[in-house]
Amino acid sequence: MYDVAAVRRDFPIFDNGLAYLDSANTSQRPRQVTGAMMEYFEKFNSNIHRAAYHIAEEATERYEGTREKVRAFINAASTKEIIYTRGTTEAINLVAYSWGRANVHPGDLIVLTIFDHHSNIVPWQILAQANGATIEYVDIDERGELRQDQFRDLLERQPRLVAFSHVSNALGTINPIEEMVALAKKAGATVLVDGAQGAPHQGVDVRALGCDFYAFSGHKMLGPTGAGILYGRRELLEHMQPFMAGGDMIKTVRVEGTTYHDLPWKFEAGTQAIAEVIGLGAAVDYLTELGMDNVREHEREITEYAYEALSEIDGLTMYGPPPSRRAGVISFSLDGIHPHDLATIADRDQVCLRAGHHCAMPLMTRLNVPATARASFYVYTQKDEVDRLVGSIKEAQRIFK
Amino acid sequence: MSADDQFYREYILDHYKNPRNYGRLDHADITHEENNPLCGDVVGMDFLVKDGVIEDIRFHGRGCAISQASASLLTERLKGLSLDDARKITKEDVLGELGIDISPARIKCALLPLKVLKVGAYGLAADDDEDEE
Numbered sequence: 460m461y462d463v464a465a466v467r468r469d470f471p472i473f474d475n476g477l478a479y480l481d482s483a484n485t486s487q488r489p490r491q492v493t494g495a496m497m498e499y500f501e502k503f504n505s506n507i508h509r510a511a512y513h514i515a516e517e518a519t520e521r522y523e524g525t526r527e528k529v530r531a532f533i534n535a536a537s538t539k540e541i542i543y544t545r546g547t548t549e550a551i552n553l554v555a556y557s558w559g560r561a562n563v564h565p566g567d568l569i570v571l572t573i574f575d576h577h578s579n580i581v582p583w584q585i586l587a588q589a590n591g592a593t594i595e596y597v598d599i600d601e602r603g604e605l606r607q608d609q610f611r612d613l614l615e616r617q618p619r620l621v622a623f624s625h626v627s628n629a630l631g632t633i634n635p636i637e638e639m640v641a642l643a644k645k646a647g648a649t650v651l652v653d654g655a656q657g658a659p660h661q662g663v664d665v666r667a668l669g670c671d672f673y674a675f676s677g678h679k680m681l682g683p684t685g686a687g688i689l690y691g692r693r694e695l696l697e698h699m700q701p702f703m704a705g706g707d708m709i710k711t712v713r714v715e716g717t718t719y720h721d722l723p724w725k726f727e728a729g730t731q732a733i734a735e736v737i738g739l740g741a742a743v744d745y746l747t748e749l750g751m752d753n754v755r756e757h758e759r760e761i762t763e764y765a766y767e768a769l770s771e772i773d774g775l776t777m778y779g780p781p782p783s784r785r786a787g788v789i790s791f792s793l794d795g796i797h798p799h800d801l802a803t804i805a806d807r808d809q810v811c812l813r814a815g816h817h818c819a820m821p822l823m824t825r826l827n828v829p830a831t832a833r834a835s836f837y838v839y840t841q842k843d844e845v846d847r848l849v850g851s852i853k854e855a856q857r858i859f860k
Numbered sequence: 861m862s863a864d865d866q867f868y869r870e871y872i873l874d875h876y877k878n879p880r881n882y883g884r885l886d887h888a889d890i891t892h893e894e895n896n897p898l899c900g901d902v903v904g905m906d907f908l909v910k911d912g913v914i915e916d917i918r919f920h921g922r923g924c925a926i927s928q929a930s931a932s933l934l935t936e937r938l939k940g941l942s943l944d945d946a947r948k949i950t951k952e953d954v955l956g957e958l959g960i961d962i963s964p965a966r967i968k969c970a971l972l973p974l975k976v977l978k979v980g981a982y983g984l985a986a987d988d989d990e991d992e993e
Contacts, residue, residue, distance in 0.1 A: 797924035799899050803966065804868070815899055829900025829922065858868050859877075859925075 461757045466749070467839045478810040478844040483628050483656060483788050483835035485678045488742070492681055495521075495741035496734045507733055508707060508724075522733050525740030526723070532743050533673065534664040535690055539722035542696070543736055546687035547655040548578040550674035551622075553689055553702040553726060554651055555582035558672075559620070561700065562649070565591030567619035570648070572597040572605055574627045574822040579653040583622060592619065599825065603630040603779035610639065614646040621648040625657025625673075629819040629833070630779035631762075631788030640670045649695070655679055658688075660758055660786050660837075662751035665690050677735065681838070682742035686735035689726070696722050703728035746838075754838055758787035761836045765789055765845045772852055778826060787836035790817070793852065796859050798832040804858065805851035812848065868925065869960060875929035880936050883918045892980025893921075896968050901927040905935070905976045913942050919976075924969050926962065931973035933957050938977070947982055949974065 659680030798814035893904030901923030
């Protein structure tokens with residue numbers, strides 16, 4: 460039995476009655492995560508991979524230890540395939556620059572989706588412009604799900620790269636990624652999955668999935684900001700040039716030239732976010748302990764509860780698929796009330812709600828709305844927080860009636 | 861939240877629901893529109909100017925209560941004002957007229973109409989009103 464009250468006790472931020480419904484934006488962090496980071500700062504703060512004293516060995520061990528935890532978390536074949544980045548955005552940019560510049564050629568096709576996050580659109584737009592490639596976007600249907608017929612048609616044009624999200628951050632739609640990756644691979648494309656809203660919320664098995672790249676952020680899965688992951692298939696990573704150059708990513712430097720470090724360090728230039736990576740390791744431990752199936756089940760239950768509650772409110776429009784086919788994200792709008800006004804009123808009730816375009820402006824244009832309000836849920840969300848959201852909505856409707 | 865909430869005062873809601881000088885002018889001397897890409901707020905204004913005085917004004921747009929009420933209030937103030945005097949209107953004037961405590965995240969909403977005036981009527985750089993936030 461999932462004990463949300465016990466989970467909540469690990470998150471000091473809830474001690475003062477905050478209702479936090481913006482976890483798709485960034486999650487909260489439990490004591491276990493901040494504690495692991497504090498332990499580093501207070502007991503073995505030092506740089507990794509170079510010093511010969513014992514606290515540096517401890518720091519290096521903890522820092523590298525996260526890699527194995529993440530490997531197991533997504534079932535990658537090797538820790539060589541786990542690259543630390545600052546987050547999903549940097550991970551996608553790494554692929555766009557390092558793999559993309561060398562492998563995308565004039566006339567090539569890149570397939571994206573209309574509801575992807577800007578971070579999974581703009582790096583490819585820059586690449587397409589630099590290398591003379593074209594981009595096509597898979598549209599959504601009236602339920603907010605990708606049009607698979609259109610996806611299949613685009614695959615017949617043999618795209619060089621296909622990139623899509625595991626879960627839409629703006630609509631919560633869970634894409635059928637197993638099927639989509641298999642089809643794209645069969646069509647000969649290299650496939651990147653933006654897992655920013657995926658890996659934190661449900662179990663991921665990159666080997667079963669068969670994608671080439673899978674990117675996600677630590678701060679959306681109970682970890683700190685500044686540490687994220689790029690998973691890449693080893694064969695591809697081996698042939699890719701470094702993204703950033705400098706300390707830690709080199710083997711030897713001579714004036715005539717440089718040899719690069721082995722995987723995964725080839726892609727980790729400069730002094731790394733050591734405390735953050737250690738914190739991410741603690742976050743993975745925390746989620747693993749909860750069990751990702753339990754996490755998914757808890758979110759499904761809360762999402763169903765919220766969907767039901769919100770569908771009873773007059774003048775409220777929800778976007779996206781029914782709760783069985785969506786993650787813990789509900790985007791909605793209210794007749795006659797701008798999302799920002801709702802968010803301000805909710806804030807007065809200590810309810811944190813997102814309002815805006817959710818870094819998905821092509822989708823907002825597609826839906827023909829300037830912005831939506833968005834509630835999103837995680838391991839610590841309880842029904843009481845949803846009830847308080849309903850209260851804030853009714854209050855807003857009373858004020859604006 | 862209490863009924864006499866500071867933020868959504870009755871007259872702000874009134875300006876939002878019943879905006880003054882709302883619409884378009886057919887033969888405007890100055891027409892300008894600005895938007896806030898972060899929240900999708902849009903405010904545009906049409907000015908009819910005669911002998912340096914704003915004879916008539918209309919605004920159009922869509923967005924939150926703060927941006928639309930602020931636009932409505934500003935047009936009331938601008939009507940009949942000389943362009944020279946209109947130029948002297950400051951951020952503080954606009955925020956003072958709204959008379960509410962606006963959080964940093966919403967300041968851009970409140971000042972969007974002033975930006976329309978400044979950029980539209982005087983060609984001032986759009987960034988002019990972003991430095992004091």
